Amino acid sequence: MTAQTPTNDLSTVIAAELPYLRRYARALTGSQQSGDRYAMATLEAIVADPDLLTGAARAKAGLFQVFHGIWTSSGAMVDGTDDTEGTLERRAQDKLRTLTPNTREALLLRSVEEFSVDEVATIMGIERGDAEHLFEVAMADMASMVTGDILIIEDEAIIAMDLHSIVSSMGHTVTDIARTRDAAIRLGKATEPDLILADIQLADKSSGIDAVNTLLAQLGERPVIFITAFPERLLTGERPEPAFLITKPYTEEQVRAAVSQAMFFSSTESLLAAS
Numbered sequence: 001m002t003a004q005t006p007t008n009d010l011s012t013v014i015a016a017e018l019p020y021l022r023r024y025a026r027a028l029t030g031s032q033q034s035g036d037r038y039a040m041a042t043l044e045a046i047v048a049d050p051d052l053l054t055g056a057a058r059a060k061a062g063l064f065q066v067f068h069g070i071w072t073s074s075g076a077m078v079d080g081t082d083d084t085e086g087t088l089e090r091r092a093q094d095k096l097r098t099l100t101p102n103t104r105e106a107l108l109l110r111s112v113e114e115f116s117v118d119e120v121a122t123i124m125g126i127e128r129g130d131a132e133h134l135f136e137v138a139m140a141d142m143a144s145m146v147t148g149d150i151l152i153i154e155d156e157a158i159i160a161m162d163l164h165s166i167v168s169s170m171g172h173t174v175t176d177i178a179r180t181r182d183a184a185i186r187l188g189k190a191t192e193p194d195l196i197l198a199d200i201q202l203a204d205k206s207s208g209i210d211a212v213n214t215l216l217a218q219l220g221e222r223p224v225i226f227i228t229a230f231p232e233r234l235l236t237g238e239r240p241e242p243a244f245l246i247t248k249p250y251t252e253e254q255v256r257a258a259v260s261q262a263m264f265f266s267s268t269e270s271l272l273a274a275s
Contacts, residue, residue: 010050013059014043019231020113021063023245027108027261028071042067061115065123068105072125100141104261106131107138111257112246146263147171148194151187153211154227155179155203163197166255172263181206181214188215193222195262200228223262 021042025035045066046052052069053062102124109120110131121131150172154160160177168174175191178184180202188196188211196215198208212224229248244262246254 010046010053014046014063017060017063018043020060021067023231024064024108024113025067027112027244027258028104030261030264038067038071041070045070060113061119061123064109064113064115065125068123068125071105100137102126103134103138103141106134107257108261110135111251111253114254147173148263149173149175149191150195150197150259151175151184151191151193152177153184153196153198153202153208155199155201159199159227163255166252167197167259170256170259172259178211179203181208181211184208184211185214185218189218192219195222195259196224197259198224198226200226200230225258225262 018039022036022039025038026032027035029035029038042063046063052066053059105124106120109115109123110117115123117131117135118128120135121128124131124134126134147170150167152160152163152167152174154163154177160179164174164177172195175193176187178187181204184198184202196212198212200208202208202211208226212226216222216224223244225244225246227246227248227250231245231247244258246258
């Protein structure tokens with residue numbers, strides 16, 4: 001992309017990648033509202049100076065690079081927490097201060113957004129070797145993350161068992177696997193999981209989103225990860241939207257990263273520190 005890219009073309013390119021920037025920003029901050037603030041600031045910076053994207057090998061990398069310039073210049077922290085945000089968001093801000101700097105950024109960029117190591121280094125403004133090291137530290141840190149009970153809402157048996165295997169290998173306990181909305185609500189109410197991992201479209205054409213919304217209304221606030229082949233349908237800028245999202249087809253690395261991030265922000269008291 002060059003500085004000569006027509007404005008209309010630039011708008012089209014950015015619009016296509018914006019859902020993924022929102023996903024990243026929300027996972028990074030643990031909050032839709034905080035993440036969207038950073039995404040909006042990124043767009044405003046590009047509108048003011050389109051040359052910021054000059055030289056990027058691809059639009060998505062350029063967009064994320066501008067985001068990171070804003071993220072780091074602000075101290076990589078959200079400027080306060082709004083009254084409308086809940087316990088998870090407030091807890092997120094406290095926890096962010098305890099982490100090794102830049103490890104979560106490298107983890108999310110590499111595992112969830114699927115940037116190459118070279119792209120991660122460029123986006124973060126660091127050397128390639130440093131990007132590799134940060135990612136390795138982040139992966140190692142997963143072992144020390146909290147563990148808890150997970151409800152899987154997924155109608156495809158092979159995917160459900162794959163997710164079961166991945167999260168179990170991380171030290172988490174899968175309480176149940178639900179294939180329909182009604183089953184998810186019944187099983188969720190019975191076990192009160194610490195985290196919910198949910199597909200969008202379920203076996204009987206019912207909605208995983210409806211199941212999650214019902215459970216959250218009855219059980220209270222807890223982290224949720226949605227799995228979908230069409231993330232742009234959930235990342236439109238309307239509220240409420242998921243802070244944690246996995247795109248189908250997913251990789252094991254993406255699931256591990258998303259679950260660890262979601263657990264990191266959890267305020268569920270029953271979570272146990274992993275030994």
